[in-house]
Amino acid sequence: MKLVKPIVSWVIALWASWIFLGSLPYKFTRHPDTEHIFGTIGQWMGDTINTSLGELFTRFGAYIVGSFELITSVVLLLPALLWLFNKIGLRDGASMRERFHAIGGLLAFGVMCGAVFFHLFTPLGIEVLHQGQSDGGSLFHAAVSILVLGLALFIINRAGVLSLFERH
Numbered sequence: 001m002k003l004v005k006p007i008v009s010w011v012i013a014l015w016a017s018w019i020f021l022g023s024l025p026y027k028f029t030r031h032p033d034t035e036h037i038f039g040t041i042g043q044w045m046g047d048t049i050n051t052s053l054g055e056l057f058t059r060f061g062a063y064i065v066g067s068f069e070l071i072t073s074v075v076l077l078l079p080a081l082l083w084l085f086n087k088i089g090l091r092d093g094a095s096m097r098e099r100f101h102a103i104g105g106l107l108a109f110g111v112m113c114g115a116v117f118f119h120l121f122t123p124l125g126i127e128v129l130h131q132g133q134s135d136g137g138s139l140f141h142a143a144v145s146i147l148v149l150g151l152a153l154f155i156i157n158r159a160g161v162l163s164l165f166e167r168h
Contacts, residue, residue, distance in 0.1 A: 005156055009101045012149045013076040016108045019142050020069035027066030036130040037139075038062045044122040068111050076104035098160025105153030112147035119143065 026034045038061040046054020079097035118124050119140045126140045154161075 006097065009097070009153060009157055012153045013079075013101055013104060016104075016146045016150060016153075017073040017076050019146060020073045020108075020111075024066050024070060027062040027069075030062070033128075033130055034062050037124060037128060038065075040124045041118050041122055044124075065111065065114070068107070072104055072107040072111060075100055075107060096160075098157040100160075102154050102157035102161040105150045105155075105157065108146050108150030109154065110150075112143045112150060115143035116140070116147055 025031070039058050042054045042056075042058025042061060044054070045057050046052075079100045082096050082100075119126055127137045128135045128139055
């Protein structure tokens with residue numbers, strides 16, 4: 001049972017990082033699919049909230065979201081580097097895995113809350129249609145999986161973060 005939590009944590013961390021890091025080339029190169037997604041959301045924001053906000057989101061949303069996904073992936077994968085340091089005697093990395101996975105789980109949950117919201121409550125929809133092509137709902141399903149698994153990652157590793165607030 002002692003190995004179950006770290007194994008489950010790593011599976012979740014690797015899945016979320018795979019999705020986040022795999023999307024970065026699209027977000028940082030202004031790929032047409034990404035332009036469509038953030039343009040659709042930006043137009044909706046401009047029509048319902050504020051025109052300037054919508055224009056800013058259209059122009060910079062992919063970079064901002066991509067940056068948060070990159071930061072989240074670094075936090076989720078950092079324990080591997082700490083483990084390596086532990087193995088070569090530079091640091092006790094094993095005790096930090098829980099903390100980074102709990103924090104990374106919350107970050108992943110937060111990023112995907114936004115994604116799921118935009119899929120459900122804007123014209124983007126669950127199934128993204130662009131140039132006559134459908135993604136079959138794959139972006140939405142990936143977002144929901146990371147939303148749920150990010151929260152699970154936090155819950156199973158929360159002791160690592162809660163210990164920071166205990167009085168010594």
